Amino acid sequence: MNPALLVLPSTINIIGASYREIAETAPTSYIEVNYENMYLSYKPYNKLASEYEEAIRAAHAAGRRVPVIHAPYESWLMHVGSNGIEELANTVTSLGVKVMVFHLPSTRYGDAWQDAIKTLSRLQDKYNVEVAVENLVAAPPWSNPHRLAETANKHGISLCIDTGHLHLNGYDTAEIIDKYLDMIRVLHVHDNHGTSDEHLIVGAGTINWLRAAASIRRAAENGSWIVLEEKCIARREGISACKARLILQAASMTGMVTGWNGYRKLLEGGIRTR
Ligand SMILES: [Zn+2]
Numbered sequence: 719m720n721p722a723l724l725v726l727p728s729t730i731n732i733i734g735a736s737y738r739e740i741a742e743t744a745p746t747s748y749i750e751v752n753y754e755n756m757y758l759s760y761k762p763y764n765k766l767a768s769e770y771e772e773a774i775r776a777a778h779a780a781g782r783r784v785p786v787i788h789a790p791y792e793s794w795l796m797h798v799g800s801n802g803i804e805e806l807a808n809t810v811t812s813l814g815v816k817v818m819v820f821h822l823p824s825t826r827y828g829d830a831w832q833d834a835i836k837t838l839s840r841l842q843d844k845y846n847v848e849v850a851v852e853n854l855v856a857a858p859p860w861s862n863p864h865r866l867a868e869t870a871n872k873h874g875i876s877l878c879i880d881t882g883h884l885h886l887n888g889y890d891t892a893e894i895i896d897k898y899l900d901m902i903r904v905l906h907v908h909d910n911h912g913t914s915d916e917h918l919i920v921g922a923g924t925i926n927w928l929r930a931a932a933s934i935r936r937a938a939e940n941g942s943w944i945v946l947e948e949k950c951i952a953r954r955e956g957i958s959a960c961k962a963r964l965i966l967q968a969a970s971m972t973g974m975v976t977g978w979n980g981y982r983k984l985l986e987g988g989i990r991t992r
Contacts, residue, residue, distance in 0.1 A: 721938035722980035725972045726750045726786060726945045729773065730917070731964040733758055734952030737776035743961045745968050749777050750945045752788040758951075763794050763802070767809045774813040785816045786904060786943050792823040792857070796830060800837040811845040817903050817943065819850050819878045822866075824857035839873045850878040850903045853887075855915050861887050863894050867901060879937075880906035882915060882947070885925045892926075895933035902937055907971060908947040917949035919967050920974075931974050938975040946971060 727744040729737060730752040741749050751773045753766075761769050774784045787810055789795075795803060807818065820838060823831045838849045851860070851870050859865040863877075863884065870877055879902050881891045895902065909923030910916040920927055938944055946967050950960035973981035 719941065720980070721935070721975045722972050722983055723748065724938050724941070724943050725968055725975065726943050727964050727968050728752045728788075728945050728947060730754045730788075730947055730949050731967070732950055732952055732957065732960040735957055735960070737773040738780050740964075741777040741780035741782040743964055744782060745965055747782060748785055749782045750786045750788065750943070751777070751784050752947075753790045754788070754949065757791065763790070763797050766790055766794065767802075767805045770806065771809050771813065774810065774815070778813075783814060784810075785814070786819065786945060787815050787817075788819045788945075789821075792821045792827070795820070795834055796823055796827055800833070803834075803837055804841060807841045807845045807847060811847045815847065817848045817850055817876075819852055819904055819906075821854055821857065822851050822860050822869075824854070824860060826857070835869065835873050835875065839875060842875070848876050848903055850876040852878040852880055852904075852906065853883050854880075855883050855886055863889060863898070867898050871901065876903040877901045878904040878906060880908075880947070881925060881930065882906070882908040882910050882917060882923075885910060885912055885923070886915060890926075891930040892933040895930070895937055899933075899937060899940055902940070902942045904943045904945055905934060905937055906945050906947040907934065908949070917947055919948040919963060920970065927974075935975045944971060944975060 726748050728750040729740050732740045733755050756769050777784050842849050853863045853866050854860045884891050909918040909920050909925050911923045952960050
């Protein structure tokens with residue numbers, strides 16, 4: 719697939735707008751559905767599968783497809799167990815989702831991650847979906863990308879590498895992406911100042927993007943989805959600021975992974991502002 723098509727705006731880019739409106743703002747034919755919107759609007763755990771369905775159908779109605787979702791966080795996973803995880807996998811794969819991103823339960827939950835990862839591995843085969851597990855901020859041992867990769871590899875599961883979380887934990891983005899290139903199916907791209915998980919746009923924090931750019935490009939060429947995880951809360955920042963940022967970030971990331979031709983194609987494809 720053309721790397722330009724692998725750049726995925728996310729619902730996290732406009733928290734507080736309807737799923738339909740977010741999808742319509744995206745200057746791309748794809749969008750990622752992220753749990754953060756549901757988390758911040760206190761959706762109950764037992765209603766989440768239908769919430770994902772609603773979000774994906776809204777994206778379809780806006781003419782966008784949803785190849786990747788970010789599943790609910792680890793406390794949900796502990797709460798709903800394997801039946802709840804399976805219900806979600808069944809729902810989203812029937813709507814065309816190809817990759818599901820999960821956080822594994824940390825050692826705070828004892829060794830519960832072992833059952834979780836077995837369930838995820840089983841669901842991959844049953845629903846023909848790829849599961850990717852993400853490196854986290856402060857969730858031992860999954861804040862350590864090497865431990866995460868080693869465990870994922872044992873269970874035939876892919877990786878979602880999050881640039882912001884790597885930076886917070888003192889890892890070099892370029893080095894980690896290159897080391898695990900063949901296991902990475904999703905990159906979460908966002909920035910911070912190394913002190914809190916700010917989810918800023920690329921360039922607004924202290925990640926060395928000049929170094930990271932070539933690695934991100936290699937990941938895109940290798941078929942990894944590049945999810946824009948900069949977070950914008952509409953009621954704080956204003957909906958037009960969030961929309962403008964989504965569009966600019968999609969354009970600049972497309973430029974980063976494809977060079978000028980991809981950037982021009984995206985612009986010609988009609989960046990929409992409304
Ligand atoms: Zn992330």
